[in-house]
Amino acid sequence: MTETLVASQSKETIIGFDRPFTVIGERINPTGRKKLAAEMNEGNFETVIADALAQAAAGAMILDVNAGVTAVDPNKTEPPLMRQTIEIVQNTVDLPLCIDSSVPSALEAGLEVAKGRPLVNSVTGEEDRLEVILPLIKKYDVPVVAISNDETGISEDPDVRFEVAKKIVEHAMDYGIKPHDIVVDPLVMPIGAMGTAGQQVFALVRRLREELKVNTTCGASNISFGMPNRRVLTGHFLAMAASHGMTSAIMNPLHDEDMHAIFAANVLNGTDKDCRAWTSKFRPPLAEGQESARGARGGRRRRRG
Amino acid sequence: MTETLVASQSKETIIGFDRPFTVIGERINPTGRKKLAAEMNEGNFETVIADALAQAAAGAMILDVNAGVTAVDPNKTEPPLMRQTIEIVQNTVDLPLCIDSSVPSALEAGLEVAKGRPLVNSVTGEEDRLEVILPLIKKYDVPVVAISNDETGISEDPDVRFEVAKKIVEHAMDYGIKPHDIVVDPLVMPIGAMGTAGQQVFALVRRLREELKVNTTCGASNISFGMPNRRVLTGHFLAMAASHGMTSAIMNPLHDEDMHAIFAANVLNGTDKDCRAWTSKFRPPLAEGQESARGARGGRRRRRG
Numbered sequence: 270m271t272e273t274l275v276a277s278q279s280k281e282t283i284i285g286f287d288r289p290f291t292v293i294g295e296r297i298n299p300t301g302r303k304k305l306a307a308e309m310n311e312g313n314f315e316t317v318i319a320d321a322l323a324q325a326a327a328g329a330m331i332l333d334v335n336a337g338v339t340a341v342d343p344n345k346t347e348p349p350l351m352r353q354t355i356e357i358v359q360n361t362v363d364l365p366l367c368i369d370s371s372v373p374s375a376l377e378a379g380l381e382v383a384k385g386r387p388l389v390n391s392v393t394g395e396e397d398r399l400e401v402i403l404p405l406i407k408k409y410d411v412p413v414v415a416i417s418n419d420e421t422g423i424s425e426d427p428d429v430r431f432e433v434a435k436k437i438v439e440h441a442m443d444y445g446i447k448p449h450d451i452v453v454d455p456l457v458m459p460i461g462a463m464g465t466a467g468q469q470v471f472a473l474v475r476r477l478r479e480e481l482k483v484n485t486t487c488g489a490s491n492i493s494f495g496m497p498n499r500r501v502l503t504g505h506f507l508a509m510a511a512s513h514g515m516t517s518a519i520m521n522p523l524h525d526e527d528m529h530a531i532f533a534a535n536v537l538n539g540t541d542k543d544c545r546a547w548t549s550k551f552r553p554p555l556a557e558g559q560e561s562a563r564g565a566r567g568g569r570r571r572r573r574g
Numbered sequence: 575m576t577e578t579l580v581a582s583q584s585k586e587t588i589i590g591f592d593r594p595f596t597v598i599g600e601r602i603n604p605t606g607r608k609k610l611a612a613e614m615n616e617g618n619f620e621t622v623i624a625d626a627l628a629q630a631a632a633g634a635m636i637l638d639v640n641a642g643v644t645a646v647d648p649n650k651t652e653p654p655l656m657r658q659t660i661e662i663v664q665n666t667v668d669l670p671l672c673i674d675s676s677v678p679s680a681l682e683a684g685l686e687v688a689k690g691r692p693l694v695n696s697v698t699g700e701e702d703r704l705e706v707i708l709p710l711i712k713k714y715d716v717p718v719v720a721i722s723n724d725e726t727g728i729s730e731d732p733d734v735r736f737e738v739a740k741k742i743v744e745h746a747m748d749y750g751i752k753p754h755d756i757v758v759d760p761l762v763m764p765i766g767a768m769g770t771a772g773q774q775v776f777a778l779v780r781r782l783r784e785e786l787k788v789n790t791t792c793g794a795s796n797i798s799f800g801m802p803n804r805r806v807l808t809g810h811f812l813a814m815a816a817s818h819g820m821t822s823a824i825m826n827p828l829h830d831e832d833m834h835a836i837f838a839a840n841v842l843n844g845t846d847k848d849c850r851a852w853t854s855k856f857r858p859p860l861a862e863g864q865e866s867a868r869g870a871r872g873g874r875r876r877r878r879g
Contacts, residue, residue: 451693459848460841464847467817469845471817496849496853497852497856498852498856499817501834501838502841504838504850505810505813505834508810508814509813511814512818513817513818529803532810533810534810534814535809536772536807537772537797537807537811538773539773539815544765544801547801547868548801550803553802
């Protein structure tokens, strides 16, 4: 029954074993989006605002915010841009945020301005990262994504990745951070490059849940990198991972394939109570006769009022 | 590494733990298809033939054949109609068949005419069924679908359903039938009526595979009975069940949602070697320039020839 509380100023999202799967919207991220990077560099946040609104409307429950517009001197450029982007996003939508950077000072800049209880993305198993990020997590009392790689890189052996995750959880506990505030990313490899990538994630997610009792997340679309018909493959990966106990993903809520997979997984994992979310999303529209009957009733009621 | 061999006169399909998921086409079944029932009753097999061809073209690996056109005196009507339908289907397509009936004499009629090594669908845990069907299975040396209900009906308790499956496997062994020739159907309930139906199947499939070491199947579309947007829900159910180790399903290969789920599950479970089936199905068509370049080369080659 592990639960990770993430919050904006007034809205809570709980990532949890018995909760509907948590959709973390991935769009506000200039990595690989040259146009967005250029806009953000120029102080133009129109796309950021549009992406925030669109993802919220599509059902995102947390918004990832990344401000990595340049590889040149990110220690200087990223903190102020992260601060500004967070402020703009939280003035646009009232959703919990995920502060996403590999630059510790950018994470801290985001933490200084983010309202509520943001999720920090991320810490790895590298010693110098642990020593810098975990004190921040403790200081701000926020949850953190733990990526299961370390100084040796990303192991192809899932047992090694499990041990790295375990090491991060233990280090965090030394700082007084509870396992329920660690959301482990077991690392999703492209299936086109590593044929066991799917099975590895499914097995790792089960172990992380049963043995470490932590919530899990991943960058879902990595699985289909380089493959044709990526969206359908990513969608099914999400449903399969969820059925093995994955509790959240950084994904694209604007892709119907992703969202339908999440809705279906919630139904089939028993976290969509009485299938209410599914039926309200997909209930067929009323036929014309029914519509006009309803209209007539409404009309009568209005005439009475 | 359990493998169940099913065969037509010249074609083999192996249901197996490390094999691509086996698609058993469900269409040749007059249950709930009044028009088809009426046609078959009149000796008109046009729809049967069209369904056989369409399912084979869509990627079915085994064709289910059911001839239950009436509830009135099926012991008299069903055996000859099963015989005739099997003969017509195996003259139409060279695919292994699944002889589907609740009437033992219809199963035997089908077994008499089916070429190769058909799958028999089904035996239940009811004592009188076991005593009639298992000797047939032994006599014809064919595999059988074992449905995990018995005299007490379908238990809502998955542990009871597991025990029924175990009882059938043990009874079969008493007859000299090997567990690899038993394909267990753990029974799929409509998720709209029982919110735990998905989780039950996933857990049962894992136990049946790990403890009884048997292949599994199900009537996949049951899961979405009564729900809106059934196809998407059934598709994701198939991928999720496959990721827990289900090895076959009686399903509709004419539904893209079902088949895309199977293709994706094979990729993600590592049974689509080098993702070849996926890439060959979904590789984007060549752009116009590439097409004409290819045409030009073809043209030059033809001129040389």
